[in-house]
Amino acid sequence: MPAASAFISPPLLTRRRWLAGALACSGAAAWAQPRHVLQVGPRRALRSLAAAAQAAGDHCLIEVDAGEYRADVAHWPQNGLHLRAVGGRVQLKAEGAHTMGKGIFVTAGQDQRIEGFDFSGASVPDGNGAGIRMDRGSLYLRDCRFHGNQMGLLTNNEADARLQLEDCEFGPILPGQRHNHNLYVGRIAELRVIGCHLHHGHFGHLLKSRAAFTQLLYSCLSDEPDGRASYELEFPNGGRAWVMGNLIVQGAQTDNPALLAYGAEGQVWPENELNLIHNTLIDRRPSGGKFLQLKTNTGPAPVRVRLLNNLLAGPSRLELARDWEASGNGHASWDDFLNASEGDYRLRPGSRWRGRAVAAGMAQAPGGQRLALRPERQYQAPHHSLALPVAARDLSPGAFPLD
Template sequence: MKRLLFTLAPATAVALSIAAIPVLAQDEAPGITVPELRETFSSVQDAVDAIGDGEGTILLAPGSYRQCAVQTQGVVHFRSTQPGQAVFDGVECEGKAALVLRGEGASVDGIVFQNMRVADRNGAGIRLERSNLSITNSYFRNSDQGILTAPDEGADVTIDRSTFSRLGRNDGGPSHSIYIGGYRSLTVTRSRFERGTGGHYIKTRAPMADIRDNTFDDTLGNESNYMIDLSAGSSGTIADNLFIQGENKQNYSAFIAVAPEAQDHSSAGLVISGNTARLAPGVERETVFVADWSGERLAIGRNVLGPGLTAFERR
């Protein structure tokens, strides 16, 4: 069970860091620097614009950032100088997200995104519209969505050691903790998903998915849906994750859904193995671990399933 302790670590570490975020005076701005340019800026947008079509790192000092930014070119690395203490709080650009990314690539490290809500119910910490994105040690919470993307069939999304909490809308959105559109691939490792407030924890239309060593704790979820939704079919691997399904579900019929909306991509050979799945304490119902609409041969290995769970069902 050492793996389970490890997957819980990101959520704990970030939560402890957030408690120490300094309170700034109303006219005081946290420090924003670009070391490659040896410059300091008063806004994240100014820093992004200064990097332009080059490549640079934006270092964010501890504090609450009531601002947002749009990247249209170049490669930008957004990094907190102290993980968990730089917070984008409640301000969205273009009615979309705190960071709207459509440059040549981006990475995000150690940053918190919270309270992102917009009129179309798709407010996100990050709206990714093109190019590769790598996210590490970051925290998305209390928003319509954590991450939402447009399609880019030649690019990849990678998420590691991050936490997604109290995300989604159950009032007609719908929205999700993560919704990856038609990207080439999605990789999610060593991350935690919890307290979903509608929609799926991971929804992806990418043809390749690698989802390993994560914790999906739906114990305190509110009107949540599938934990993993491979909407249009995917190959790849879902392995060594912990899944706990809670009581208050919008849809409790399955933990993992394969091609429930379309069969745009092959799911043949999709590996689902080494996972542990169970119902939360006190929950009694019959449900299915993997529900498959693809009709293809999946590679379902040994998974440890609690009472009330059927391993597989073709629909």
């Protein structure tokens, strides 16, 4: 992805420090050392993330000592930025502070990376206070946690923006909010979520994506017994949605009877399809609800729907349309799982669904790449994923094909 110039001129009193950081971290300093590192911590020259954001230039590696950073908010417009926790977790607690009226961090650069950070307490007057507000650019998060915010992570509608989340946790949302989401992605180019856990919504959705291409892989979306999410998963504007290897659980106190919704607000992208492959879908709503709520006739072309090797449980039933590709799906009883009452939805050894997945073949992803419609990994609590053996055979339907 091409890097865009996104510097914001710092205040006069900090300009000298900013210039030193920019020179240290830019390619112009490569002759002096392979890579310069800015260090942040209570015993460092830079004691706050806010100071580091002013000091940093493009392509900085910023190492942050573990600990609590209170009311420490920052705007990050740099390209090639890498923020990494050192010696444990970095805990960012908003305590009423925010940047640009948006949240704890606001990101706006290309090829940014953040690892090992916790974001909590984001609250702003308009009710959309986010742990991270992604204004534009491309961002990769690994092992980050969002809890007690009005919004977990929120993006703008930037057609060329890209977001990737790996081994991250979102929830619970800040109590008392209305229609705020754990993860809300606007009309961006691509969202990729792998090995993440989204839980404890409060009237809003666990994941809402308007992206042109969304990949939700080997993750857990579960509202838990005391959560009150609306949809667990929604694609309101259609797009290409690849949902594979996920455990998705609708809680008993859900604010909406549908677990997954697609196209409710009309399709805005030229390509639209929904692929549900090897997911375990659980409906805990006592009176039952809907596993899928799809509107596939709101765009210029029909939506392709592919449902393969999904395992469902609960009082709801899966209603299939004639033009959908569907095979290998099954409805399990609670006794088919190791311990459904405790949230363990792996199949027990004697379950009739063991080894009954069908061969799913191949499909074409955006860009023309051919992908096998079989899982390569498997979700592992609390927010990770594990690789499956390449030669594994006799897979079971659902999110736990070998367990």
